[in-house]
Structures are given as structure tokens and as C-alpha cells.
Amino acid sequence: MQTVKMVVTGPFSSGKTEFIRSISEIQVVSTEKSLSKDTAEAAQKEATTVAMDFGRITVDDELTLFLFGTPGQRRFDFMWEILAEGMLGFIVMVDSSKPETFREAKTILETFRAYAPTPYVVAANKQDHPDAWKPEDLRIVLRLDPEVKLLPCIAKDRDSVRQVLLELLYTILEEMETN
């Protein structure tokens, strides 16, 4: 039995848990913790991922794909390196409607690149949100190279999530072929 893993990362509340939840076959074993009512985060969402999210896609009898979501809050970023170990590739989720998080998204992207030079894609999430920045504009402000895939995404929508995962896999394939 072989397992492979992919990591879903990105700033706080960018939609990592939602992304994994949309595609995973088991209920996400997320270590979500309700945000206490008086914190600032509580105003924005009900739960945040404390240690990691964990989803699974059984490919066949021999092969299982695990999806790990990193905790969004920076005080847990000691976890990142552990999660990054041995990953097949990673996805950087960006909340397209929250420009104040773009710089953070870029920092996270670069940190993960430093952990492991594996293929990655960037998901411009929450494209259904009225304030969402378009992927083309995000590409410029995130200073992504033209060859880096930046994909529109709605993490609540399974097809959209599947498309992002497929694009990451195609990238992985391409890199295998060029190496």
C-alpha cells in the first residue's frame, strides 16, 4: 500500500479546510477549534484549524492520496516543515477578496518553496465573492512567474477543487518529463 501526500497551505481563513472538505472522501479529520467568542478571529469565522486538516482520496487498492491542510495561524507554523516533508506538491490558497493577505500568501509560498522544491500551484480562492480580485491581477501583485499556474477557485465547489488538484498533478507530470 502506497501513500502520497499533497499539502494545502495559505494564509488564515483562505479556504484550506473548505478545499479539503470538498474533495475528501472521509469526513475531514480537522483539528478545528472553535474560536472563543471574544477574539478578533471569531468575528470572521467560527473555527480555525489548530494543527492541521487531513483528507483522503483512495485511488485504488494500492494507492491513497492524503491531503494535509496547514494551520493558518502563524503561531503554528512550526508544523509547516513537518507537513512539507515528502510532499508530492502543494497548493497555495489565496483569499482573493482579502488583499491584506496577499503578501502573507507570497511569504508562505516562498517558505514552502524553501522547504521542498516540489511543484505547486496557486489557487485564487473565493472567486464567487463580490470583492474578489481577478486571477490576472493577483498574478501581478503576487509576482508569480508566467509558468506558475494561478487557478480560479471556489473551494466550496467540488468541481473547482478537482480542477485545481488536476492542474497540480499535470504540473507534477510535466516536471517529471522534463527531468
Add this chain to the structure above:
Amino acid sequence: MPLQGNLRDFSTTQLLNLVNLSKRTGLLTIFDGITTNELDAMKQPKQIPGAERARIAFHQGRLVYASAANQDSSLVAVLNKAGKLNNEQARQLRERMGSLGDKGLAMRLIGAKYVTQGDILAAVKQNILDIVFNLMTLQEGPFRFDDNQSPGSDVILVPIELEPVIIEGGRRIKEAGEIDKVIGSLDVSLKFAENAKQKFKGVHLTVDEWKIVPYVDPKNTLRQIMKVVNMSELQIKRIVYSLNQAGLIEIVNSAKPQVLPQRPNRPTKPPTPPEKRVVLSIIEKLKSM
């Protein structure tokens, strides 16, 4: 929906770059920020747009117009600033102009051989650049970009390529950055370099530099000196920087340098490359889901 954000998350330079690369037409408006009690997603106090601070208009990726709230960008003011009209001429024109707009005025002035078309374009261009370079050093403020909006029909538009503006603005920001590296904050103080007496001999100081010299003493912070000599932060920092570069004065850091905790950044051992077969199976699976 317009593009919205805050300059503390993007620099003006990045926005100009965005407009340049996407060859956009529209109006960028920058506001004073009113800080609220709410926090944004990065836990910074959320700012809502207050009074308008500046507007910059673009046409197909080129800068064409700029105005700032604290500056008169009318043609008369701009020509006056450029030395093409003296104060008296400017005053008279303002009186007589009536409802004549900038474009109409420009035609009259050219017709009357007051100024040439080239003078007008050069003065307006300089004004636009002054405003934009200044905005490029802004650290914060809500902004919005409205696609396809124009600054109004009666303003004089001068198309300016953005790339050189971005480069020059970047150079200025860098210069400010170099200065900040040497002069970390306004809480530093100054002292004379060793052998200052000899070094000062034969050095020609500017008037502004002379203003600072009497206050060079480790007991005075730059902040205090700035107040006494009535200079802006940038201005005093530039002067101190040049005196420091000339080896005349030294900067005394009172505050301990901040040591930022370093995140461990060792790359993990390279993963054993997965087999192609594995990737193909996952693709098949996802497609069938």
C-alpha cells in the same frame, strides 16, 4: 467591482506595475485612512476610506493625469509653479478666467503666445510626476481602482509611459531605504566624528547642514533637533545622511537593535521522486470522481 485594498498591503509601485502590465484604463483613487475598531484578516486595524487624497488616471496602461488634495493642479497653478507665469499673472488669470476650463485656457494662452504648447505639456507632466513620486512613498491608505473611469472632460491629459516612472520611483524609494538603514529612527542622536575639526576644514556645508551642526550632541535626539530646526523627517534624514557619508558626524543608536527571531529554514531532504504511474492513477481517479 473596483479593485480595492490598502497601500500598506501593496505599494503604489505595485499598483502602477499592475496598471502597466494589464494596460488598464481607469482611475486610481487614494484616500486618507480612517482606522476603525475592526480588524482585517491580518489582524491589523481595518481602515475605511476617508477624505480623498489623490487621483491618478490611466489610459491603456499609461499615466495621463494626477491630482492631489493638498495641491492645486489647475493649469494656472501648474504653470505658476513651473515658472511660466509669475504670481501676478497667475492672479490676474484666475480673476479673468471665469468659467473657462483648463483646456480653453490653454488654447487662449497659446493663442496669445503667453506660453507654448510644449510649455504646457512639460509643466503638466512635471506636476503629474511630482504627485505620483510623492504617492509612491506613501505607506498606507485605502485605495480603489475604477476601470474605465476618466478624471473628467476638462482636464489636460498628458500620456506618460509608466515603466520609467516605476523605475525612477523605485530609485527614490531605495534612496529613502538606504537612508533609513543608516538612520534607523528619529530616536538616534548625533556626535562628531573623530578628528572632526580637521575634517570640517575646507568642507563646504549647505545652509541646511549648518542648521544641524550646532545640535550635534549625543544628548539630542534627531526628533528633538527636527523640531527645533523645523524640518520634515525626510529632509533632516537626508542632511544627516550626507553629513554622515562625508565622515563628519556619527550616528549614535540609543535603542538596542531589534533581533528578529529567525525561522528555521533548512530544506528537508529531497523527496524521492514519485513514479509517473502514481501520478497518472491519481489523475484518473480525480477525473472519475
